[in-house]
Amino acid sequence: MEKREVIKVTGLPIVAGFRWSVGKMMEKFIKSFADKKIIAAKCPKCGYTYVPPRSRCGKCYTKIEEKNLVELSGKGTLTGYTTAYVELDGKGIFLDLDNPKVIGAIKLDDSDSTIFMPLGEIDQKNVKEGIKVKVVWKEETKGEIADILYFKPAR
Amino acid sequence: MEEKQIKYKTEETIATEGEWPVGDYKYKAWKHHEEFKEGLKEKKIVGSICSGCGRVYVPPAYICGRCFRWMEERTIVSDRGIITSFVLSNPMKKGMKILGMDPVDMGIVADGEVLIPCMVKFDGSDSFVQTILLNVDPKDAKVGMRVQVVWAKEPKGQLSDIEGVEPIK
Amino acid sequence: MQRKIAIVGYAQTHHEADPPNTREGMVFEVAKGALDKAGITREAIDTVINVSSDYQDGRTISNLFLVMAEGAYLKDESKVEMDGAFGVLYAMMRILSGTHDTAMVVGVTQGSIFSPHQISFYTLDPTFDRQIGLLNDVAAAAIQARMYKNKYDVSDEQIAMVSVKNLVNATSNPYAHRRIPKPTVKKVLNSKLYYDPIRELNISPISDGACALILASEEKAKEITDAPVWVKGVGNCQDSYLRDRNLLKLESLETAAKKAYKMAGLKDPPTELDVAEVTERFSHEELMIYEALGLCKEGKGKILIETGVTERKGQTPVNPSGGALGADPVLATGLVRIVEAAKQIRGEAGKYQIQGVRQALAHGQTGLCAQSNIVFILGGER
């Protein structure tokens, strides 16, 4: 039995890299960030509005095309939240955060999806379900996901 | 010639990026190679033998899936055997990058060298071991060829103690 | 069902954080253990279903290296890459089709070699949520827990009571991983805060473990054992992606449960089920599971835990083994639930045996906030 001892094997520092093509709908969505716009896909049949947009309605299976894209105001309602005291380091370890982050579940006005985005400019005590929030853009936007900094209380 | 081939391609949309840190896993393994390396130090090839079917596994394996039992016994097999398959690399060139290394520059292989990775079944074993066929003209490499181990001058008890195999004269 | 199917053998490892055992060793241990338990040899098995994950194992086609250890050499073999309970579903399909009569399902995960939480991150939409980088299974569950708490006025203490119940139960289960002396609500509420309101003891532990189970058709089951545990019903369903789902209830679990109840002929599950073994990766989730399974009305899960209905001595004990909060070898966890439910029916649960169990429920899940669920109804009598 003592023969069946176990050793640990560590790998070479290799990382597998990926670059996911986003498709036409998502490309429009991300590129429109350059103009500080958030667009969504509205199902032509049932009206369910997806943000980020997608090419097929998950509720009634109708095909959604580029002509069904609509622009949102960038304002919305906080429907849920959590304060993060840790974050993953990318290798599976939870690291403690010196400054806890608030993650918001946000339903943008005129859309039905919930997006999960960082909240900023807000005191943790004031984070409540139902408050109105709005998007805060980088000063100079380039048409990339990082153009959205966070959401903050609307008033 | 290339232009006769039609390969389907579309226009590109932008892409998002991400990674999978495959090097950060902390795998667990048996100490089967420790046993194997102990043998190499004395120029011996260690295998495990199944008490059920008598098959000999090299390097030692721990479970015989045929007889569904642990393999506790060990045995020594010959350092001579036959080539069961081989392939030829293209000639090594300076400037080639393999896993980020330039093997010619690093002196691992000679400029123009053709590597012959091969599989060898040592006499008395039921496994093949993957190694390199040395000291032979690539044109003369054959499946079925009798070979013997080329041992490192001073075996240290590591896998590289088997430098490769060469034809038995 | 067009054939009757029974569980005739099972085995699990002692689930631990980082045991001195390999993937291969664990799989061999449980495969052999399950055969021994059933009193049969490898030759009697027709088909083998492996349950493991390439991401969890850090090997593409990770099951190929396990063929010999799981007893699948020259067997009709396949792999399900979801919770182990889905593996049982596939094994059942193979027997129901009439192609096979006996099947072994083997699930394995080594949380110690790479974190399942990191892997949960890889299930996110790579074109958006993965880029935002905030979510993972714990963060998503925290948002859900907060929503649930607010909507139904559930307190942190009530949620902590789920952890206490399961951790107390785990102390008498020799296979459980997380054993803390005298778990209390205070201990749970004082444990490290991850994502508010979720603390360390609200999250299932990261375990290494394996589990195997043998299924047989009616004819074979009767040859093999005097105490077959019959699979009376099964149902499964996968929900929409996180963004377009109502997080306040586990709709796909409700659908799955209804299907399983119907197949098993249950009319009033809370009274007809003697015990349930469910996969609660987070303690609030167990309350939501009560509701989805129809053990209580929406938002009333807290009453079941407060009044002790789901305690070992309660009317419908849930997770007498300690559940996933007691041990969570991710892909094997649902399989363990089925085994624990079967043990209760056979009266083999030892110190945590519930008296007089004739009908039991087992649940497995995959995905963030329990996106894909499967429910089994097991029974002892014909």
Next chain:
Amino acid sequence: MMRRNVAIIGCGQTKHGRLRNVNTAEMISEAAWNAMEDAKVTPDEVDAIVVGNMQGFGGIYDTELWAGELFGAPKPFLRITTGGTTGGSVAHGGYYSVASGLHDVVLAVAWEKHSDSKERGATTGLAHVAMANMFHDLQQGASLKWLVSLVTGAAIGVSAFQASCYMYRSGCKVEHLDMVAAKDRRNAAKNEYAHLRWPNCTPEDIAKTEWVSYPLRFGHVCPASDGASAVVFAEEKIAKKKAERPAWIKSVAAYADEPNWLGENSQGTAITDLSEQLECIISAKEAYRRAGIKDPRKEIDMAEIYQPFPHQELMFSERLDLFDDGKAWIALEEGQTEIDGSMPLDPSGGVISTNAIGSSAMQRVLECALQIMGKAGKHQVPKDVKNAVAHGWGGSVNFTTVAVLGDSPRR
């Protein structure tokens, strides 16, 4: 007991190639919708969905959790993943889902999106099969020369070694591999969904390509494709109602052998001939027995074989008992395996022309179904196809999936 008959009533796929204008979810749903439309069913009529791909290649875990809604979620989903055989295993899963009586109509979808990987070709995924072993060997003091020989010499993994074994066993020559590759590239030119199409390709064209590592040339090697394929399975009554000529699944079998290359963490395995492929012999035998096929050489009309490398078409056609062991190259020389031959092999062009790995073995099933349904278009074989065999191959050369399809239900 009564066995339930199951048929394929619809097939769908994407074009294969470098698909950079869609994301994975859109790619999968395109194939799924094509199949549902072909089968004349809506998602509401589909009871359950079986999916699979090789997760390491695209970098997304359980893609269907994100993508499922585009083709049917909420619904019961089952993910089956077995390496190269994934597509075959997913198809088998679809078959068993219906045959079990638990579901009546099931959609099976398999895919791969290689171009999402930053590394060239399929190297990410393939290297990961061996990665854990390689790390282990290096930690145990394997030499750099050994590593270089492994990476350069055996760049296409174990297949070059297998070709070497097979050529020794059968006496076939590199010229025969050139002939197979040329035939399959010509067949692919007739298949609008194929990735690499080469009209009028000759063995001489192939012979002009450079060595990857002897005995395999670049002209022999499959491309790394993006693509998805899907089929709809239905029970007998629905199948007869929905499809004019359904493709009946007569049997499936998928036996596993000991890993042919190395075992877990480079332990030895007791196999020395990579071209023996016992698991394929047994899978075929079982599949024929279950299908009631007594003489496959007479009863099988065509085969779709999983052959990312040309020696595999010859080797597996023998293991599937369509030719004698070591004699397939003679049939090749005689033109029997051509699209208009007596035993057409891979009229679609096969994996050598299109390899979206997770989908490839599903494609074999799909292509057999198309041939039986008479829907294969320009690559429809001229003879009447009554029975066809679909093969998948993978793992460490130790997994095989076999499905026997026919124009009538199993009796």
